[in-house]
Amino acid sequence: MTAEVPVRPARTPEEVRAFYDAHRTVRHYRTREDGTPLPLPEEHLDAMLHAAQRAPTDATAQLYSLIRLSDPGVRARVAELTTNAHVASASEAFVVCLDVRRVGRVLEVAGHAPGHWPAIAVHFGIGDAVMAGQNLLTAAEMLGYQGCWIGGVLNGLGGLLDLLELPAGVLPFAALTVGIPAEQPPLRPRVPRPLIVHQDRYRDPSDEDLRHATEVMNPIAARAGKPGDWARLLRMYFGQGGGMEAREPGLVAALKRQGLWAGEELGQ
Numbered sequence: 001m002t003a004e005v006p007v008r009p010a011r012t013p014e015e016v017r018a019f020y021d022a023h024r025t026v027r028h029y030r031t032r033e034d035g036t037p038l039p040l041p042e043e044h045l046d047a048m049l050h051a052a053q054r055a056p057t058d059a060t061a062q063l064y065s066l067i068r069l070s071d072p073g074v075r076a077r078v079a080e081l082t083t084n085a086h087v088a089s090a091s092e093a094f095v096v097c098l099d100v101r102r103v104g105r106v107l108e109v110a111g112h113a114p115g116h117w118p119a120i121a122v123h124f125g126i127g128d129a130v131m132a133g134q135n136l137l138t139a140a141e142m143l144g145y146q147g148c149w150i151g152g153v154l155n156g157l158g159g160l161l162d163l164l165e166l167p168a169g170v171l172p173f174a175a176l177t178v179g180i181p182a183e184q185p186p187l188r189p190r191v192p193r194p195l196i197v198h199q200d201r202y203r204d205p206s207d208e209d210l211r212h213a214t215e216v217m218n219p220i221a222a223r224a225g226k227p228g229d230w231a232r233l234l235r236m237y238f239g240q241g242g243g244m245e246a247r248e249p250g251l252v253a254a255l256k257r258q259g260l261w262a263g264e265e266l267g268q
């Protein structure tokens with residue numbers, strides 16, 4: 001029996017696969033001769049921002065804000081704080097933030113008291129920020145650009161809160177750069193689908209499944225002709241003494257500073 005297709009698809013499955021296979025994270029962009037960002041046509045930027053705002057959003061709230069970085073000094077400082085130099089040279093750069101401040105202000109302006117829901121704020125705020133940012137990125141890719149999400153905001157959160165004057169209720173999730181690629185990265189692997197897509201209930205992968213997934217992923221860690229070791233790369237990020245442990249206190253401090261901390265204090 002053939003599956004029912006409700007409407008004539010606008011794209012074939014092959015075209016959809018090809019679009020997503022064309023995605024590459026790109027960190028080097030074409031610039032003007034003096035190394036400054038190459039501006040995008042206004043209508044391209046407008047389409048990307050339109051796509052961002054068309055993202056679905058829980059409870060109609062749109063709990064996110066995009067800080068578009070245009071001032072070269074601000075770009076340079078954000079590049080430094082995030083330890084991602086291409087923030088300064090990309091055609092466009094944004095800091096994608098969760099933002100629960102605006103909805104609180106809408107309530108206040110309408111004469112209603114906002115509730116207290118810091119955990120919900122993080123949950124839905126990050127969801128909204130990601131959906132809007134990824135819509136922006138896919139729109140950019142449809143227009144022929146490539147980009148890079150930058151979780152490196154966690155390397156300098158306090159500095160970003162100051163620099164971008166982010167009030168309580170607003171917290172960077174990541175930065176996002178877009179431009180014309182000046183490098184051709186390879187298609188980077190993903191773990192095998194059975195580890196990601198579960199059927200009706202969660203299934204823990206076996207050790208053998210995980211070893212196989214690691215082999216599939218190894219090329220993502222290859223550098224300068226040296227074969228890659230994905231588990232070693234993950235250790236640097238997520239292992240004991242790795243980068244994520246180093247980032248944890250800064251994130252907790254920023255969550256507290258922005259009024260988004262729902263946890264109990266230790267020892268209370």
Ligand SMILES: Cc1cc2nc3c(=O)[nH]c(=O)nc-3n(C[C@H](O)[C@H](O)[C@H](O)COP(=O)(O)O)c2cc1C
Nearest residue numbers: 023024025026027084148149150151152153174188
């Ligand atoms: C939330 C998020 C944060 C990321 N942070 C960084 C970053 O700080 N710097 C960077 O160069 N790449 C960053 N990346 C890009 C990933 O390294 C990249 O998506 C991954 O290696 C897979 O490569 P691909 O996108 O080309 O398939 C980030 C991606 C995501 C989704």
